[in-house]
Amino acid sequence: MQPKKIMICDDDRGILEMLELFLELEGYNVICEINSTHLTKQLISHKPDLLLLDLWMPILSGDQLIKIIRSTTEIKETPIIVLSASVDGPEIAGNLGANGFVAKPFDLTDITDKINSILKN
């Protein structure tokens, strides 16, 4: 079976590298994007099965990106899990139609649990 493709977008290189290492160990095909302005293009070209998205990022923030994704035909169905240390993270994620939210700092099992439950559907 083809491994599931997961894209991660976060402006922090440490988090990107850590999640990439972990998710590859978990058997996923991982694509990282540190520059939020490139995300839409990357999503269209790679068509990942799921997106892990940070909220506070320079230039284009996570909430703006969710709006763009949900209104871009080719990628509007992409499942999105928001990762944030921000207080209002859960509210933003819920209001904008993200599929899940995990608060930073997280237990890695929380990430796999969320991913598995979404991909199962």
Next chain:
Amino acid sequence: MRKNASGINNSKQRIENKNNDLDLYLKALNSAYSGIIITDNLQYDNPIIYCNKAFETISGYSHDEIIGHNCRFLQAQDRSQAERKIIKESIERGEECKIEIRNYRKDGTLFWNELFISPVKNDDGQVTHFIGVQNDISDRKKAEYDLREEKSHVELKIQQRTKELQDKESFLSSIIETVRESLLVLDANYIVLSANRHFLNSFKVTTEETVGNLLFDLGNQQWDISSLKEMLTRILPTNNPVIDYEVDHIFPHIGRKVMLLNAYRIEFEGQYKDRILIAIEDITEKKEQDRRKDDFLSIASHELKTPLTTIKGLFQILQRLSAENTDPKYVSTLDKITAYIDRLNLLISKLLDTSKIQSGNLELHMDPFEIDKTIQDAVESMRLAAPDSDIQLTGNTGSIVAGDELQIIQVLNNLLSNAIKYSPESKKVEVSIHKVANFVKISVRDYGMGISYQDRLKIFERFFRVSHIQKKFPGLGIGLYVSHEIILHHKGTLWVESEPGEGSTFNFTLPIVTNK
């Protein structure tokens, strides 16, 4: 003869009649209230040749002691009175005079004598006698004197009072001019009667363009603020005084101001009523600083959490990769790191909690729960976390409270960990839960170092740390602040009873929803 005899008889009769008349006149003189004397001006030194009874009474001398003296004997040693000259001149000229003069009785006491002197002249116009009529007017004089004294006393008092008032007024106005708070006095129609220097400086206006004008018209209607109008016209009349009423307004020239207004209706008996005193505290700067502090806390905790997320993730990967390595030392080292990562995360979360509370973003998930069980569980987990301590739990209320159970657990954890932390000498901590009216009261008692009165006042403030314990027991000064806010949000209260050296009892209450 008959005629002669009858002539003699007649003259005898006349003399008898005259004597009778004289008797009557003397009786009349003696029954007079005024003292009356007659002096013989033809004799040397004008001696007194007659005095009536009243004169004896007034002077205290007897008739025989009086006769032969010059009137001046009544003046005793008091010889310098101006009135003496008037008497002397009148007598020399043979004229009447009326004076008031100080005289002295036989016993030496003073009396005021109203003296009327009138000359008696013979057919040649020569003054043969003087008649003196005297009245003791001491009582009247005393009354006059008292009145004068009283008047000058009152005048003095008025002068003193006026000076006091002037001093007080200049004292008050110097205070009013010096305070770093803007003060305005308005009349009942909101016309500005006075404005202090701080007001003029803060709002960059002059006295001329302020005093005498309608408050709402000041500076091109820049004071036409609806919330200010509301406060003055609606709230103040029914709710005097208005304390700390916040007005946030953008002034065209000076920009945004956040002001705390205190307003009082004032009345000064007899002078005016229905004046309004407004004290304006400019808290723009303070608000801005608070906002910056909150922003800083929020950003700082967010930024701290980002690398912590990486560390925690990488560490969990490391744990997984080394699953086969079962060396107990290796495993316990990894466990310790986990514990410290969690502790760091907790500290950062606490920072974020304060900033959430400060900006009013504390989210509470209010659901009914059994408080007894919650407290039992929290105590049980604290016993596991601090196995050395001796935590005793008593009481059972059977009550349901509505609230955010996790937050209440956080409060109890804060109180328990404080009780353990600040009681290094005593392991015993007593937790009790009671029903008090329609509240549950939870108390955490320790036997540690206690808290001084001064520190008790500040202990629930954000970032407050008792200075001498900071080195021995480092901390952020957040736990009690957050706990206090959480209990407040649950409509309960959190307070402390403590004496230095005798330990502390922290109590909090929560309203009961139902009983089981």
